[in-house]
Amino acid sequence: MYLTKLFPAWKASMATLLLFATIGCGSPQQAAPAGTQPDKKAESQVAKGIELGKNGPITIDFWHIQATIYGDAIKEMVAAFNKEYEGKIIVKEVFQGSYDDLNKKVRASLQGGGLPAVAMSYESDTLEYMKADKIVPLDDYINDPVNGLNKAALDDIMPGVLARQRIPEYNGKTMSWPHGNSSMGVYYNLDLLKKAGYEKPAATWQEFEKMALDITEKTGTPALVMGNGNNGGTFRTWLRTYGIDPINLDQSGVNYDNPQALELAGMIKNLVDKKAILFAQDTEQEFTNGRAAMEIGTTARTSSKLDLVKDKFKWGITLIPQGKSGSKVTELYGGNQVLFKTTPEKQLAGWLFMKYFAESKAQSIYAAKTGYFPATLSAQNTDLLKKNYMDNPQKKQAFEEVFPYARIDVSSAARSKMDTAVGEALQAMTAGKLSPADALKKAQADSTKALKEFK
Numbered sequence: 001m002y003l004t005k006l007f008p009a010w011k012a013s014m015a016t017l018l019l020f021a022t023i024g025c026g027s028p029q030q031a032a033p034a035g036t037q038p039d040k041k042a043e044s045q046v047a048k049g050i051e052l053g054k055n056g057p058i059t060i061d062f063w064h065i066q067a068t069i070y071g072d073a074i075k076e077m078v079a080a081f082n083k084e085y086e087g088k089i090i091v092k093e094v095f096q097g098s099y100d101d102l103n104k105k106v107r108a109s110l111q112g113g114g115l116p117a118v119a120m121s122y123e124s125d126t127l128e129y130m131k132a133d134k135i136v137p138l139d140d141y142i143n144d145p146v147n148g149l150n151k152a153a154l155d156d157i158m159p160g161v162l163a164r165q166r167i168p169e170y171n172g173k174t175m176s177w178p179h180g181n182s183s184m185g186v187y188y189n190l191d192l193l194k195k196a197g198y199e200k201p202a203a204t205w206q207e208f209e210k211m212a213l214d215i216t217e218k219t220g221t222p223a224l225v226m227g228n229g230n231n232g233g234t235f236r237t238w239l240r241t242y243g244i245d246p247i248n249l250d251q252s253g254v255n256y257d258n259p260q261a262l263e264l265a266g267m268i269k270n271l272v273d274k275k276a277i278l279f280a281q282d283t284e285q286e287f288t289n290g291r292a293a294m295e296i297g298t299t300a301r302t303s304s305k306l307d308l309v310k311d312k313f314k315w316g317i318t319l320i321p322q323g324k325s326g327s328k329v330t331e332l333y334g335g336n337q338v339l340f341k342t343t344p345e346k347q348l349a350g351w352l353f354m355k356y357f358a359e360s361k362a363q364s365i366y367a368a369k370t371g372y373f374p375a376t377l378s379a380q381n382t383d384l385l386k387k388n389y390m391d392n393p394q395k396k397q398a399f400e401e402v403f404p405y406a407r408i409d410v411s412s413a414a415r416s417k418m419d420t421a422v423g424e425a426l427q428a429m430t431a432g433k434l435s436p437a438d439a440l441k442k443a444q445a446d447s448t449k450a451l452k453e454f455k
Contacts, residue, residue, distance in 0.1 A: 042145030053088035060117035073369035119348035120335040123411035137173040176336035176373040178358040182300035183406035184331040190314040192293040208321040222278035225292035232423030237331040242323030247410040257444040265436035269389035302371030414454035421446035
């Protein structure tokens with residue numbers, strides 16, 4: 001009841017998310033503590049003949065991409081798990097760099113061996129590992145009377161988060177499990193906005209263009225900082241705010257060459273030409289040092305913003321501007337976890353770790369230490385997270401103003417390559433080598449080619 005009272009749009013946005021689910025979950029209004037477990041007296045179907053710890057603890061690897069405060073949170077959660085399963089399971093967390101680095105190492109292991117028990121994975125990566133037949137469907141573990149989750153525990157998982165693990169491309173199976181969830185939001189320097197006569201970022205892209213020009217002219221500071229690398233994924237999300245799916249639901253094609261995309265591309269080109277957009281390698285450094293009025297990016301960086309901004313200026317985070325679609329949307333970020341095919345003992349140990357990681361105790365630690373949102377409803381009722389949100393109002397603002405509208409895009413193994421193709425076309429546009437119209441034609445052609453390569 002907490003969420004539906006707090007967010008009037010929560011039910012609608014979550015209902016949209018649930019369209020991606022192939023297996024229904026319970027109503028979020030009936031949440032129970034995520035630690036609620038099945039009857040331990042029942043017989044396990046996934047652990048027949050397995051007695052963890054009988055011959056010493058089972059050691060498994062968990063590959064992830066998280067360093068700094070995120071890595072610290074992982075270490076704390078892994079240490080807590082290892083203490084709880086002392087003598088039975090030892091999890092070794094292994095930082096593997098970026099998602100691309102992690103995926104490359106998994107790909108190499110798919111061919112040469114040495115796979116971990118558990119690894120972080122986006123939907124596109126999970127589809128790739130499914131194709132190689134190297135990951136384990138989780139339904140037998142979830143439904144196990146001893147080691148699984150009962151209905152109350154499943155109902156406690158955020159509907160959109162659970163839906164991510166059961167997208168249609170998984171053919172009715174649960175192929176991943178929650179890790180962390182964040183959204184695309186817009187961070188804003190309230191002092192700079194007020195200097196230009198604004199209280200918060202514009203609600204629509206049309207208003208945003210005028211606002212950005214005003215801020216740049218009146219403050220002498222670029223309105224928006226963007227990464228100087230590939231912005232194809234960012235543009236895909238912005239286009240979705242117009243009610244357009246850049247990737248067809250059936251993955252039969254793409255849709256980048258349309259009037260709405262041209263409007264967005266034209267806005268970007270105009271703001272770049274008028275020096276209202278600053279490109280930088282480290283966008284967070286530019287924003288937190290007051291060298292840009294706004295930064296659009298993942299809410300997972302809210303904690304690091306708090307640490308870096310301190311009392312330099314007043315700031316906040318809210319939903320990105322919207323197109324003309326009438327319903328609000330932003331990207332749902334954050335990796336999931338997959339269980340690789342190893343031995344029955346390591347698979348069971350891996351599942352127990354995944355289940356622990358997604359429960360309220362661990363999720364409240366993760367959310368409090370980082371800018372990620374908890375995967376469970378009951379995590380918000382923990383003393384740790386309630387105090388954290390009270391002490392850090394921007395994290396609460398992100399949860400209230402951004403997360404209710406977050407949903408995943410169409411999942412495709414080709415999405416990363418398509419984003420790269422679109423990003424390269426946009427880079428050519430901002431460099432003056434292509435007009436917005438020609439850039440979108442190139443984005444359409446190159447992303448279509450990329451999609452076909454993965455058919």
